Amino acid sequence: MPQHTADVEGVPVDLRHWIGGRRVASDRTFADVSPIDEVELAQVAAGGAAEVDLAVAAARDAFPAWAALPVAERSEILRRVADGVEKRVEDLSRVETRDNGALIRSHRRGVMPRVAMNFRYFADYAEQRLGHPDMEVRGHRERITYDPAGVVAIITPWNAPLMLATWRIGPALAAGNTVVLKPPEWAPLTASLLADIMAEAGVPAGVFNVVQGTGLEAGAPLTAHPGINRLAFTGSVPTAGVISRAAAPNIVPLSYELGGKSPLLVFEDCDLDLAVDLAVEQFDNAGQVCLGAFRILVQESIAQEFTERVVAKARTIVQGDPRDEATDISAMVSRAHFERVRGFVERALADGARAILGGGPNDDLGGLYFRPTILVDATPGCEILTEEVFGPVLTIQTFADEAEGVAMANNTRFGLAATLVTGDRERAERVSAALDAGTVWVNCFFVRDLGAPFGGNGKSGIGREGGIWSFDFYTDIKNSVFSPDGWTS
CATH class of the missing domain: 3.40.309.10 (Aldehyde Dehydrogenase; Chain A, domain 2)
Structure with a gap:
């Protein structure tokens, strides 16, 4: 059997998947190589259709209880996740720098604190904004609610793997969904550390799942899976085309961020x-x-x-x-x-x-x-x-x-x-x-509030996320109208 852990910059990283609240090994592995010196860091579990099925099933099983949890309780758990990220900024920074070659100073001062913010911001936002007051319409009561959509598949890129993953994971979980994450094969390690942080924060088993693997072997069955209710992807235009064709038979709403030529x-x-x-x-x-x-x-x-x-x-x-x-x-x-x-x-x-x-x-x-x-x-x-x-x-x-x-x-x-x-x-x-x-x-660059819409026109993507736009995507919006008449009790 493959080795299950690796020491990366003095930080132990579990190389297996995280499915249903436990570590799951695969018979096959893929090499994770550091761009700094092209040294192999680890052999990571290579998931496929079987592991994707397990993860989606675990997420579907966990969904009813997580969705039914009062938003204040979900938000409190996510704030504990943010606390856990903040406690491990140094570990996360060292591992991701070794894994994808981005600057350690950027990770320490900006990227990893932003990861914590992704959870804290959307936890707070869910409490403040998901409940709309009832409106009166011609003597009737009209109520708008944001119901969690179900299982969200998230496929993330390697240039800022943890930050860009949690930018989607945060609102998806805050809205009451469960998540299956497929990290990038070129920088997969911090996703495994995030699973540890989730468990320590009390995120219930199956609410957050990680399937490691390549795009062809793990990403493809995930995008085509009939148990997925939302799919968020950051990557290239050609890959987005492949994903669109795979997801089309299931009529799955998509959120794409596909880069640019700005x-x-x-x-x-x-x-x-x-x-x-x-x-x-x-x-x-x-x-x-x-x-x-x-x-x-x-x-x-x-x-x-x-x-x-x-x-x-x-x-x-x-x-x-x-x-x-x-x-x-x-x-x-x-x-x-x-x-x-x-x-x-x-x-x-x-x-x-x-x-x-x-x-x-x-x-x-x-x-x-x-x-x-x-x-x-x-x-x-x-x-x-x-x-x-x-x-x-x-x-x-x-x-x-x-x-x-x-x-x-x-x-x-x-x-x-x-x-x-x-x-x-x-x-x-x-x-x-x-x-x-x-x-x-x-006269500025790279300044944006998490509540502002983010997304692109043309071939740069589909849809917007951030603030209420994230909750628009990760929920089914319901309008209920109550007549004042006809009550028997």
């Missing part, structure tokens, strides 16, 4: 220091951020100065081991993804683009480290300008006036986010209204 619009009246800072910020997490504004569009009159300053600032980026607090960006998550990003850049260069920064692997570090790269002179319509690279690669293009800038920004099949930098308030209002994106940032 623009950063820089106008001549901007604060140039701010614009440069925002441009260089896009290299965060080695560019493995769905919201990143990797298409930089700058007005011609300031293009030369802006470009020179961005290159100069980007040269100060420290690339290296993410466990070092001084590191700014680390490695690509896997060899396959590294080669994908390199392929995009090599094809762009062959097609006439020029690299004014980077352009290839960091030979000083070896492994999966790709240098921060800035490309100019890319041919309009080529793939580096239209496809999501998901790596530390920025392109810079110029525009003459506002109309051209907006047209270039909207010239994409994606519509997840957009950022603009301007010193003109009226322009900010006009352009933000004209941009085709689910989120628009004006």
